[in-house]
Amino acid sequence: MPILEARGLTKIFPGVVALDSVDITVELGEVHCIIGENGAGKSTLIKCLTGVYTPETGDVVIAGETVGPHSRSLFDRIAYAPQEIDLFLNLSVAENLFLPFESTGITGLISQGRLESAARPILERFRIGVNPGELVRDIPVSARQFLQIARATLKEGYQVLILDEPTTSLTARDAVTLFDIVREIRAEGKSVIFISHKLEEIFEIGDVVSVFRNGRNQARAAVDDASIPWVISQMTGGTVDQESTFRSEELGDDVLLHVDSLTGRDFTDVTLTLRKGEILGLYGLVGAGRSELMQAVFGYLPVYSGTVDLLGSPLPRGNTYESIRRGLIYLSEERRQMGILSMLSVRSNLSILSLDRLRSAFGLSRKKEDALAREIVARYDVKTPHLDQPIQFLSGGNQQKVIIGRSMAADPKVIIFDEPTKGIDVATKVELYRMMKRLAEDRGVGIVLISSEIEEIRRCANRVVVLYEGRVAGEFGPETDQDEIMRAVIDASPSEAKEMK
């Protein structure tokens, strides 16, 4: 009897069907991998399986019993380690492990010493080399990831452990350790649901794989029977171009952006150069300081020392208005908090960067605004029923098009794209890659592409700069092997920074 089942699960949000009649079966003692592109519905499925969301229709069946409003305690058998680090930064490692105390079996008065001695064997088991008394904000990101997983396994009486993209902040070496731990958990007779968008991991650790695409459970197979091309075709529907590259072929000599020995809170002594028509990839793990670096270059975060030159003249620090005026635009990874103006309409979001040009005799001209909005919607193929649609109802991909479209209307010379394809379906991703290539080639725009997906970097970047813990760990040309780049991340230390052109 399967330990966990979903039958006909459907979950709908305004404007989007996140899950479309999904069935899935997980047996005891099985490592079940769920793979799919960003936006395929993996996280939504998990939230239904753990009871966070209630599906519109369909059932979750745990140990043979259908979960209903009165049997929600069945969810106690499901343990979950989320994708984002969800720990309390200002509490200690031990406290984070055992909170909430009711479900980890800690009773009576709480003593720090008791918590710490209880924590030690667990930290050892998970190979987390930190002191249980240390504050989480002082331990490295990889340790936090393992800590989050360890915390999940402490839930009393769990039978299924769900790991949501656990290797996001791990180096290849750490990932190997993680796989060993997963095998140990399986040997205890528990099940593990392993969510990933990385193919290698499926074949490394999985027994069964379910492929998700566009909110549906597309296909299921035993890992032994599956192959990489088969998985890819299930993930993408076979219609999407997997092989083309999108690097710029019109590189100029003019230096558009020069960053010299820049130091800030999350990055140290970074030097890089961007030329006309070039796409510069900025690669590294989550937490490496790439966003913080470019945000400081843009003027959104403070700079401690070093200089930034834009188009040959020094760029004033900490002034986003000046940066944009001179032609430097930064597009944040956090679309919802730092990109769109969520309560406003598509039209307002489109025009907000160009208001200077939309004036007439009596103030802002509605006519000019409409014309601009329509032009951007047409050129970037933004799917919206009308311009007054609140932007929060558009899909992630279309929101991203709005953000990019309005930025291009402001005629920038350098654009910094921070994880532009995060949470975006495969077809739109390729559209975005094509757009970036066109921008660089036709308009000579310099592009900095921050990405954690090595594939994306490989396909789009003319050059790659690798960042590790805030420092430049290496710089590579377009034909460099992927392994070289990955190794730079693992072996990085300031004295070993290599330069290869």
Place this chain on the structure above:
Amino acid sequence: MIRAFRRSNMTAIGMILVAMIAFASLASPYFLDYYNIQAVIRDLAFIGMIAMAQAMLLIIGELDLSVGAVASLCGILAGMMMVGQGLNPYLVLVIALGLGALAGTINGLIVSRLRLNSMVVTIGMMGVYGGIGLVLTRGKAITGIPEEIRFLGKGSIGPIPAPFFFTVAILMLVLFITRKTRTGRYMYAIGNSRDAARILGIKVDAIRVFVFALAGFVSALAGILYVARLGSSQTAIGEAWAINSIASAVIGGVALTGGIGNPAGALVGAGIIAIIQNAIVLFGVNVYWQSAVSGFVVVTAIALSSLSTMWDERKLRRGKVAAVARDQAVPKEPPAADRLMEEERA
């Protein structure tokens, strides 16, 4: 922008206002009396202009509880200048408005430069400005306000009380700023997300200070007009204005969390509050019940607005679920999109 206005439920509160007028006129024979309506409009003028200024602050996600104190302090300073120094009343008016804007600017600078919560800061500044007023007057009223200026507060042009013309002027100013200027757009952006606004190159702090300064200016205007109406400057002026202005704005559909709402709605909200206050007196409600009654009506009005939003969401959800159950292909994008794109490109 229009959608941002509409979603603030202007129709809902407009209907409530009409309903209240109908109810009041049926319930009391004195409501529709010429002088009573005039009195209501005169009260509305003061609450209304401050409510609109408060609405502007709410839109950027801030709050100013010192509006009443700024009003009374500027009224006191104006009184001192006119009576004590014998300065020309119109000159005094201009100076006092400037002082109000200065007070607002100080509030704005403290909130933005020191990165503090505006509610907490303005509660403190309320004490500061109120305290200065007490020191200056030593608790006594300043009487002898010159006749020439008193018309602005107590006079009428035709059936309409003079202060209301100022309120309408403020309404036009506020509508112009929010609909027609870049600053107005940036205000909504800031209210939606300060971080997103900064990434868009918007001068967030400058605009915040500007809106606080505007609130100070309007508070001073209301304070001086009230002094003109009473004929004396007192510290008691404006005591309930802060809370009433927030309530008016919220009733008028301006979200407490910011980023959405029409400041003109605040004027409608102020109208509702002015009518409530008038009705309470007309019905002979026991004076001790007045706070409870007006509080109750305010909560009801806000609750109706929120319930209407929740109802809309529920209808949307039911519709989608029914469609899925009928096995229709629920489009990921709304169906009109493709047709729209065809038209655009044609």
